[in-house]
Amino acid sequence: LVSVLAKYENQINVFSEYLEDLPDTDEPVWILGECYNAKTEKTELLSDVHSRLWFTYRKKFSPIGGTGPSSDAGWGCMLRCGQMILAQALVCSQLGRAWRWKADAGQPEEYQRILQCFLDRKDSCYSIHQMAQMGVGEGKSVGEWYGPNTVAQVLKKLALFDDWNSLAVYVSMDNTVVIEDIKKQCRQESRGSRLRPRPCGWGEPFASGVTPEQACSNTHGNRATTCPLSQSQLLSDWRPLLLVIPLRMGINHINPVYIQALKKAEPVSCLAAVFIQACLCLPGEELIYLDPHTTQSALESEAGSGVDDLTYHCLRSPRRMKITNLDPSVALGFFCKSEEDFDGWCNLVQQEIQLKRNLRMFELVENHPSHWPPFVPPSKPDVQTTGAEFIESTDKLFESEEEFEILNV
Template sequence: METLKLEMFQTKYENQINVFSEFLEDLPDTNEPVWILGECYNVKTEKSELLSDVHSKLWFTYRKKFSPIGGTGPSSDTGWGCMLRCGQMILAQALVCQHLGREWRWVAEGPQPTEYQRILHCFLDRKDSCYSIHQMAQMGVGEGKSVGEWYGPNTVAQVLKKLALFDDWNSLAVYVSMDNTVVIEDIRKQCCQGAWPRSGAYGWGESQPSDRSWSGRGRAEEAGPAPYPCSQQARGWRPLLLLIPLRMGINNMNPVYIQALKECFKMPQSCGVLGGKPNLAYYFIGFIDDELIYLDPHTTQLAVDSETGTPVHDQSYHCQRSPHRMKITSLEPSVALVRPPQTSGFFCRSEEDFDGWCSQVQQELVRKRNLRLFELVEKHPPHWPPFVPPTKPDVQTTGAEFIESTDKLFESEEEFEILNV
């Protein structure tokens, strides 16, 4: 009976089409700039560059015929895995920026960097890939989500936060804010505790992160000295993925937040936005005028497998047809009865990037906007519990087995949208 219900659910959502969608290649002849994750394009003169940027984004969709999750679970995530796939996309964008740089572009059939292939291996649909659908679904079990159940953005954020603890190669610090408040002091504590030793578990040589910053934008000299710089004892700054749960209205998205949301896409640290409603999630990567541009995970493809250390056939991991557009006002807020989630993302590879992001938030979102998307504070609020940075457990495990039944980290899915930073 459960299998029949799941198959019916998969059929219902496999070819989901949003009534507000239009193709990117059908953009109007306009002078309005197009913003894609911190990069600005002119539609009339830079269309090919714009499409190249969009097609370079890793595109994760429903898959079928992968090994059953947990050995006896589903072998397809059609109908329930769209938010997990969007979570994979926003995380993959952070990893691409970390190892390849924001300016990197994918070329079909062309040679690819070793780091690119290693990133892809992190997301393959197999139980031993760090951020696979298997790992994410099983890690969610410890947070009250059954395998095959639709996830909201809060659940995805917390699952990624836990799985990142087992990812020695990327050594990513995933920080989830509380009560619409980003605490600078806490983030510095988490990012300055030092990167874990890198390992060659996947069979490739070690990557060397690029020294290039975000096109010179958001530099530390612009933001001023860091109020809580890394100590001399710290081994360096761990790359940061910051997640900020938000409320942006009650029954509909409040128009006063639209400009602030656009400003998030303009920031060079932007990794995109997760949005949608129960059973329907999208990955938003930019905007033009009053429309958002997004990648849609609601396409079912055959699972791709590749032996450890060998190249992945990557054609199906890039959306080579045009992505879609939808009106910003079509987004619905994440509140108690409505529940459609929304998540915006930013990635800071260095402490200087984080200083620059803080400076831009203060200038563009805090000082200029009457209604703030979130609060940015220097010190940990004294009435909050003490902040303890998560650390890698002293156990030998892939991550999916490390499920703490007493460690309930989530806020209710009904309460928040999430801004991914």
């Protein structure tokens, strides 16, 4: 796969075209679950693409691990794609899918905080430093190229240390998504909730049929409105879900049967991306994508300060490529903010993808397979440190997970 990626990178300008060259078509264009008409909604389409956080190679950042590389050019493209898919999940969670970025407008505090998570510093939660060092637990040396499943495993582990977003990252195994396991993981108590006091000093769940307002009123009379937490915060028992499905859609080249499956997958998701180029949409049998293979200088920014974010948005015309040029080793990503979103996703997958046998990129099952080991939701080790710092002081933070690259051909 390393040689394939190198060949792909060398030829990228040969078969890539600019969006202006997109032929007139009445076929809908999907951008991460949003549908556009390329003829009449081109401005809106470009605004959507420009609003996505774009992560590329960087140079001149502090050496990884103190003595490691100070640039990820040539090896960090998959890590940057992983950053893009995770950043989109956080944007959907904190700002909503309809949010749009404008270069000359002030940005919400949540946006700045999300961007801070990905800056090229050792203390940023999802920085290239954290990802590269956490990859050591997956058997990857710093500076070594990653596959899609390895990147997904790294993101899953780093998310355990992000109390602000409290994102549940589920990585499917053996091309199988298990509904029971996902609900078990997402219904875990939010890690951040342990740091917030319960209203009125309540330490136990409210009695059946009693609302938080009633409970506060019973305790403090008319002072229910002083409760520091909203009802939604108190009753929410679902952590936002980033579902990643590593797939192998062919041997040396993508199997054409999966092209229709990919086109079916896009409309059922508010977040669909394919590792390798962080593909955004599927017009016809083509992909529009954000390319990480551009080297930019790392920004010098103090923690907590505003970020000059122009270089984190691809303002030039996005590129497009044929699906058949895609590497067959990919990972699809889906974001579900609520349990209702996830239930709706399951229904759409069953209706649109799994009706025909030849369209099945993955399996969706209700219960945990009996021949699998028991499912244990991942949990943060009881330490006050970042993921990379903890792994540096531990022989093995997690049991290294096998690269599940099952062929579906």
